[in-house]
Amino acid sequence: xxxxxxxPSSLSASVGDRVTITCQASQDISxxxxxxxxxxxxxxxxxIYDASNLETGVPSRFSxxxxxxxxxxxxxxxxxxxxxxxxxxxxxxxxxxxGGGTKVEIK
Amino acid sequence: QVxxxxxxxxxxxxxxxxxxxxxxxxxxxxSSNWWSWVRQPPGKGLEWIGEIYHSGSTNYNPSxxxxxxxxxxKSKNQFSLKLSSVTAADxxxxxxxxxxxxxxxxSYTYYFDYWGQGTLVTVSS
Numbered sequence: 001x002x003x004x005x006x007x008p009s010s011l012s013a014s015v016g017d018r019v020t021i022t023c024q025a026s027q028d029i030s031x032x033x034x035x036x037x038x039x040x041x042x043x044x045x046x047x048i049y050d051a052s053n054l055e056t057g058v059p060s061r062f063s064x065x066x067x068x069x070x071x072x073x074x075x076x077x078x079x080x081x082x083x084x085x086x087x088x089x090x091x092x093x094x095x096x097x098x099g100g101g102t103k104v105e106i107k
Numbered sequence: 108q109v110x111x112x113x114x115x116x117x118x119x120x121x122x123x124x125x126x127x128x129x130x131x132x133x134x135x136x137x138s139s140n141w142w143s144w145v146r147q148p149p150g151k152g153l154e155w156i157g158e159i160y161h162s163g164s165t166n167y168n169p170s171x172x173x174x175x176x177x178x179x180x181k182s183k184n185q186f187s188l189k190l191s192s193v194t195a196a197d198x199x200x201x202x203x204x205x206x207x208x209x210x211x212x213x214s215y216t217y218y219f220d221y222w223g224q225g226t227l228v229t230v231s232s
Contacts, residue, residue: 001169034218043202043222044153050216087153091217096155097167 002026002090006099019075021102023088023100028068032092035064038101039084047086048073055092080106109134111203111223119197119230124188129203129223137161141206143219144177144188146199154199158206159186174182194231200225 013019015029023033031051036044046055048064051071061076081107085089088099110190115127123162129142136142144156153182159177167175202225208217 026108027216031214032217036219043204044219044224046218046220047109049218050214079219091151094166095170100152 001095002029002093002097004090004099005096006086006088006102009100010105011105012080012105013081014107015078015096017078019078019082019104021073021086021088021104023066023071023073023099024073025069025090025092028091029090032090033064033066033071034089034091035099036087036089037082037084038087044087064068071090075104078104078106109205110203111221113201113203113223115226115228117227117229119193119228120232121194121230123193123230125188125193125197125201125228125230127188127203127226127228128185130183130185130186131205132184134205136179136186137181140178140187141166141208143204143206145204145219145222146197147202147225148196148199155187156190156201159163163166167199177206195230198228198230200227 004025005024033051035048037047047058047062052064064082065072085101085103087101109130112130141158145154147153157177159165159179174191179186191210203223204219205221207220
């Protein structure tokens, strides 16, 4: 299985801050990576697909980059409604695997 | 707008079989999509269980393959999950989801675009 390692596991930032989350794959996955947002008690929601493509309707403050084994997810200006846990997910190989998640809180 | 709704017992006894159904509305289960099950133990991360196509073809996570069966009922526009020999470690919120995959611009894309709201299944005597 491809292991996806996210860091940090949690972070606290102020409204308006730039927030960066990293995801490292245990092997080269090209750009076969998605990012999801999960709010408490809710199902995950797709934000970014193919490492850097913004899903329709998702605010432009969210972005993703990377290829190969190292990926970055960025919130350019943190908003109160962005409080959630964020997960990366690879689809290069079966089984599909997710990172451990990054919980984002407001300072 | 596609909607997915999980249903099934919220409590299963150890060594028993967990059975859930995902009803699909607003779209056909016979469309060119795969349909997945994903679970999340309380306070933990996401684990993909497996997927099915309307033809009945399946792919399973090897970590669960010996205990998992996913089936489809096209007449009812739904698909189902059975997980046998459950233990407390199988306690989780179980989600059904629609897979969207396609080839474009020389690359392959795959993601979960629609999800059910999730259902908590507790394994306990």
